[in-house]
Amino acid sequence: METSSFPVPGPILGSSKRWGRQPYEILKLHEKYGPVVRVAPNELSFNTAQSWRDIYDKKKGQATFIKSDFYDGGNFAAEAHSIVSVRDPDEHANMRRYLRDAFSDRSLREQEHLISEAIDRFVERIGEEGKEKPGIDIVMWFNLATFDIIGSLAFGQSFDGIKSGTEHPWVSIVVKSLRMGALADCFKRFPLIGEIFKTVFPGLLKKLIEDTRRHEAYTMDLVQKRINQKTDRKDFLTNILQHRQADSLSDVQIAAHSSDFVIAGSETTATALSCITYYLQRNPDILHILQKEIRTSFDSYEQINDASTATLEYLKAVILEGMRMYPPLPFPLPRVVPREGAIVQGHFVPGGTIVSTNPLAASMSAENFHDPWVFDPQRWVGTENNDFLDASREFLAPHRRWIS
Template sequence: MELVPTRAISSELVWAGGLLLFSMVIVRWICQIIYNLYFHPLSKIPGPPLAAASEIPFCRWSLVGHLPYKLLELHNKYGHAVRVAPNEVSFSSAQSWKDIYGQKKGHREFLKGAFYDHAGFVGRGYRSIASERRPEAHKEMRNYLASGFSERATLEQEVLIAPFIDKLVRLVGVKGSGEKGLDVTTAFESMTFDIACDLTFGETFGALDMETRHPWIAGTLEGNDSLTLLDILTRYPTVAKVIGVFVRQKLRKRMAEAEKKEQLEYETTRRRIQRETNRNDFLARVIRDRDPNVVSDMQLAAHAETLILAASDTSASCLSATLYYLLQTPSAMETLKAEIRGSFEKMADITYASTLEMPYLCAVIQESLRIFPPVPVGLPRLVPDGGDTVDGYYLPGGVVVYTSPIPASQSPANFHDPSAFKPERWIRPSGCCDARDASQPFSLGNRSCLGRNLAWLEIRTTVAKLVWVYDLEAVDASVDWPRMSQPLALWHKAALMVRARNRGVVLE
């Protein structure tokens, strides 16, 4: 009897075992796909079959820089509710804003998910008003920060803000008078950053005095890129194992830079705490009334990081978009010129209060916020335990949901001629066919933007002063600036080159 070598038997067993294991993985994967497509609680919600079957296709879209525009295509095809992953639904209706972010009597709050665990200072054990996920803790934070953002506080802060806006206006005249013009995207970022630093720390980093983007601004944008990437890697662990090999070094570098930035923010916050001042800035009341054992210096630094970002980048995005669409729409620019130039005798008369009742100026800004929402991606929330209904769809607890700003504001189901810049849609009678509540640039509910008043002050007075002083023109009118800008966690805005000619007024 011929004996089979033991080594051969072992090799065959290993091969057979490997084949069995591989077969089991394939069968399990197929079963999971069948379940996701036909038996999952979200199986009745429309969307791309590949997205419902597996998370990998959605991950591929997530890595594409223009995901919000991809979502716009999907919503235009499938409707207000689109299943974009096995356990994730994107919405685009006005009602979804209220259902997800609003406060409904008798309903539990939709909580923030793990996406916010990658925010600054969380690794140090401190959450800010933006990253705090617990409702009661967030409510306490909002209560002690709110005084710095009230209507009264904004009026008192205008004396601190106006010099930065006037400095920008002069800068536009000096650097925008040449043939090459001025990149107003960077100029607006610098102005709002200087304002945010001054109102938070009581000092400025001189961004408006720099020829290029301030390193802190660049670092903030890079940090938000890392936030998006970390979210993808966390939500898609299988793909993360592959991608992580290629981006590990990059992430380590970004994390090291983020730690340095956090340390700088902490040290700057400490200087603000130790400085005696009567200024009514963002942190004045908190510093005066806080219990350091409850609201520590590090906790304030975490808030400061959020306030700098929220008070600068979003306003800068709106200002850039407003100027772009005005330059692309001459009729709107002429109407706005007539309103502004017919209302003021000198630039000093242009204030937060004096621009409050200017209907066309306000409509121009609202239309800019609609067509180019400053936060371009949906803010994810988790359906509470026990489930709830969003825009008529019942969803089980744990499902990730959000209203996608660009699909909501640019869907033909919500706005007529949605890609056109039409400020008039905001001053028409309420019987207009536009679902204007579908545009919510400041979000809704108890987590809506704390700095809404500040944003309106900056945007209204800056636009009014620029239009009152200058005749403006695009250096290259063919540039599709919105599509050249990349929507990640925030906008990576493209350069917007503008020429400015003083129309013959004297600047004080």
């Protein structure tokens, strides 16, 4: 059942076409129309803490909101599903089962030295660059560092971006392949636009498709090299390869997962780091509080690790506030309402409707956060505030680790 006649507010053209200036245009629509807005004839956008729970959280005895066909495109889509692209709940649960070990606390502790080594190289290079130049492009360096780290974890080898100070050719291909996914989603919604684009820009579309194929081929090559390594190193693939025979995992299936790890774990992390660095530089008082917490908690640089920083309340608050103001994953992740319909944010929504909670529209709403445009880590410390903290979710999960 479609919802074109379902009485939900939105711009008049929202019932006939989808405007794509996300995420800030969607934020403006919610500011004008409220917590639920029609953004397409059969698609509703929400921006509340309750809508996060209603749409994405699993509830015993209730049907799951499955992923929409938005997930059908992307890398390796024609050959294998990944933990991100798979839509079938049972298949997704099976993937979570054999991927969970790779992201357990024990596994992450075993892999931590790989991250620490890359961070040490990063700090050293930033120091060298800072001495030679009046300023550096910290966003570029964050991207080089996060791609090096995720390359080491996902494929057993670094891309050496920190060492060279330049972007590995494959990294730019990864970014371009994401554009292909965005275009595929657009063309699916508007077939006529797709036909016009292919006619007017045939060379550009061909180039994007070629970039996607190169990304897939290079990913397969890296995965097969890692599979053929005789090593006792601990990385993401260590645990996955242990399930290879029992779960009949093909090389292309493993490559699809590895591609997800790179895309989800690199640029998003660099985005969060860039945002947090920006706001700390703009707010020296907050930076001073954070520096004091860290410097009074450790006697040496070597003491700083995942376990020892877990108790630093203000550090956690700074990170959460940065991701609230600039969500690393700014676009909504659409779901389909179960056939029997469901209640979302107090509204009965007919089955088959596409729904989502928009991350930025939720985290930057004045209905959810006092002074939402003010960088204020203190809102995450203590309990004396009226903010709806659960309205800000990084990667669908409320302040927890995420596996798609």
